[in-house]
Amino acid sequence: MNNSNIDYSKKVVEMKKITKKFGDFVANENIDLTVHKGEVHALLGENGAGKSTLMNILYGLYHPTDGEIYINNELVKVDNPNIAISKGIGMVHQHFMLVQPFTVAQNIVLGIEPTKVGGTIDMKKAIDDVKELSDRYGLYVDPMSKVEDITVGMQQRVEILKALYRGAEILILDEPTAVLTPQEIQELIQIIRNLTKEGKSVIIITHKLKEIKAVADNCTIIRRGKYIDTVKVCETSEDDLAAMMVGREVSFKVDKAEASPKETVLEIQNLLAKDNRKIDVINNLSLEVRAGEILGVAGIDGNGQSELVEVLTGLRKAESGSIKVNGKEVINKTPIEIFKTGIKNIPEDRQKRGLVLDFSVSENMILQNYKNEKFSKNGILNHDAISEHAKTIVERFDIRPTDYTVQARALSGGNQQKIIIGREVDNIETSKNRENEPQVLIATQPTRGLDVGAIEFVHKALIKQRDEGNAVLLVSLELDEVMNVSDRIAVIYEGEIVGIVDAKDADENTLGFMMAGGKKDEQ
Structure with missing residues (x-):
């Protein structure tokens, strides 16, 4: 993908020598990650490689055992998600964190609801805000629908809108296509492009090589908790990405003999x-x-x-x-x-x-x-x-x-x-x-x-x-x-x-x- 929206002079995220240990288990070891303004940066690795752990550190859910985090060139200590949100970081988790019986609008404004004089919740303003935000980014949702009645793809849009409503400039998407249909994946790719046009930066945790090639600008590969490389996606083949991720050549062809069906x-x-x-x-x-x-x-x-x-x-x-x-x-x-x-x-x-x-x-x-x-x-x-x-x-x-x-x-x-x-x-x-x-x-x-x-x-x-x-x-x-x-x-x-x-x-x-x-x- 050729993204002209990237401003390489502005580093919005720098993670330096990040290490995270859980007891004797080393989940991340001396990992570096740099993301620029307007960039789509893929974080690629096998299952259990430490991708989500690294992003949970950036979002304040985990504390690093060692290393430093810079947001917009400022050294920060992200002790909890509230600090991450205040620094413009939003995260959409693989397993969504929505209140199923609530409406779309109620979920998006939950915790920071607009209020009328006297302190009562102004739901009309909440609905109008959600409509304006969804129109702006092409994230079309029905603010009045209950979350339990909408598709998984729509629920993901609600999660993204939730982060944007809280002022996210850096959006982390954890395995965003794992539960989407092919059509919803194409819609998500367009949504990501709309976000970068607005100057947002997006970090995608994934291991789907086709989608990395379709939407990402740069890709950092980690394997078994260790940093392997950061590459330009347009200059790297799917085969090369797979080999760096797994540590060996991977066959994309399914080898099987002719079936011999019986009863x-x-x-x-x-x-x-x-x-x-x-x-x-x-x-x-x-x-x-x-x-x-x-x-x-x-x-x-x-x-x-x-x-x-x-x-x-x-x-x-x-x-x-x-x-x-x-x-x-x-x-x-x-x-x-x-x-x-x-x-x-x-x-x-x-x-x-x-x-x-x-x-x-x-x-x-x-x-x-x-x-x-x-x-x-x-x-x-x-x-x-x-x-x-x-x-x-x-x-x-x-x-x-x-x-x-x-x-x-x-x-x-x-x-x-x-x-x-x-x-x-x-x-x-x-x-x-x-x-x-x-x-x-x-x-x-x-x-x-x-x-x-x-x-x-x-x-x-x-x-x-x-x-x-x-x-x-x-x-x-x-x-x-x-x-x-x-x-x-x-x-x-x-x-x-x-x-x-x-x-x-x-x-x-x-x-x-x-x-x-x-x-x-x-x-």
């Missing part, structure tokens, strides 16, 4: 289900997934993918239809009953559905199996066995940090995802050995928020499950991922499967036409 393992017939508003969302859907294949589900977000997975895993009741696993009917059974019949699940939302964040890593490894005689007896947990089990999975799936006694919430998003993937793969292997039947692995957005090295790892793990004779149902909004990893692709539109194509014959135009509701044979 049908998961059979869905004439499925009907409603959403939370009691509106039909799954409409007479039928689908089969066979042993030894990966069936990808492609579709624009909101076409019933999430509800389909919820029905398959026992989290949502179906109105009618049939779901069979290895010939056994499982429709409307409980989640634990479905788990025992052979469906294993990498959920869409790792924090809400995949983990108990206040449990340790080792405890999260046995969430479905804690009653297993290997891990407990007469209701008393065998902590030695649980620890040994966790140690094996942590080493096998390269989960960082390797301390399996820490709470799951202490890990980065990518490493939280690895906990779930490691657990579910282990569950498949254990179940298959016991039952000697193919298992079904449902993987919903399995690489959301992961770096390229971890994505490569996850794709290999899915293909390995396929090659070992299990059935894999991949549900992803990443069209490249669906096309590269799947053997067959089913396109969902308004709760129906509008067509199924062989992945080797698929292209973006065909799939895009079907995702918009077109039938395969109509093109």
